[in-house]
Amino acid sequence: MSQGSGTPDRPGEDPDEPVLPPDDPAPPADGPGLPARPDDADLPERVERSLLGRSASMGRAEVSETAGVDPAEARRFWHAMGFQVVEDDEAMFTDADREALARVSKMVRDGSVSEELALGMTRAFARTADRLAVWQTQLVAESLTPDHPDELEGKDTRSVPEPLVAADAANLLSRTIDEVEPLLVYVWRRHLTNAIQRMLADADPAVRSDPSAPVRAVGFADLVAFTSFVRRMSERQLARLVQRFELLASDVVAEHGGRVIKTVGDEVLFVHTEAAAASAIALDLVDAMAEDELLPPVRVGLAHGRVVSRLGDVFGMTVNKASRITAVTPSGTVYVDDDMARALGSVSGFEATPRRRRMLRGIGVVTLHELRRAPGGRRPTVPNPSS
Secondary structure, eight states: OOTTOSSOOOTTTSTTSOOOOTTOSSOOTTSOOOOOOTTOTTHHHHHHHHHHSSOOOBOHHHHHHHHTOOHHHHHHHHHHTTOOOOOTTSOOBOHHHHHHHHHHHHHHHTTSSOHHHHHHHHHHHHHHHHHHHHHHHHHHHHHHSOOOGGGGGTOOOOOSOOHHHHHHHHHHHHHHHHHHHHHHHHHHHHHHHHHHHHHHHHHOTTTOSOTTSOEEEEEEEEETTHHHHHHHSOHHHHHHHHHHHHHHHHHHHHHTTOEEEEEETTEEEEEESOHHHHHHHHHHHHHHHHHOSSSOOEEEEEEEEEOEEETTEEESHHHHHHHHHHHTOOTTOEEEOHHHHHHTTTOTTEEEEEEEEEEETTTEEEEEEEEEEOTTOOOOOOOOTTO
């Protein structure tokens, strides 16, 4: 990487930089990385070798046989990982695939987990890893994409990187994989620790009187007039706006110990175990968006009650109610339901003022309350997502 430059040196431009010949079996671990030229037909294969150890050389039958796994079992795990069906003689598998298949199969044979549980955990990893991989490649490509003057005039609508940028992004991702992988495992272990602690707290009869479902404060934050912004922006500008919203919202939620369940363009779904902390998140989100020159205002709806948690998502009447509340909340405002207002009744720092009763589709008639900070309450410092 050139010092002081946002664009990496391209192999081949420096006469002293070695370039792998096409017939090299694999790049050395401490070598120069992959040649970042878009006209290099071998680049996809070299990416595969760099990340998986070597190019795909085995068919479905061979990888099953060498892993000591029944072909039907191998097919089920391949599907669970989210990959398409391949013909028996199609070379789609590497030693990494064989080792992963053998490891999972051994856990099942040893009785550590059932096949059903192993398949379920595999799907969880696969769905998360798929989104993570796409997210990372887009982030890296965007970081290497120069700002074009004509983009400011709305003329640049590219949402796919240019060939040179795509090649440079492939090179950078392949070079840094050994440094990034331990970080991935560390972050996963930290989140797994937190998830286990929440599970134990929910199961404690001294804390939860009803074991049927945990109680959560559920919030939806929705960008106001997002459709009009979409019409005025290029695809790249829109992508940056959405990314800015997600970063800022994630920082606010994390600052108060909440969880972002998912983001869908102009909307963020978050949960918290404590009503006061969820209220602080909602009010901070309104303040953060109001102070950001790029983003439109936000509105937030909060509901308090039992939720069903499944596959990392949350479901149930409380979630539906929070969504419906958000739809009728004015711009730059936080509305909460009766249960949320009652939960905040003895909590200092907040005021929940009753507003008129509303009919919410699929919910019924509810009394909504406008949430505000109590007079003299602390106004938070809005986090900077770029820091």
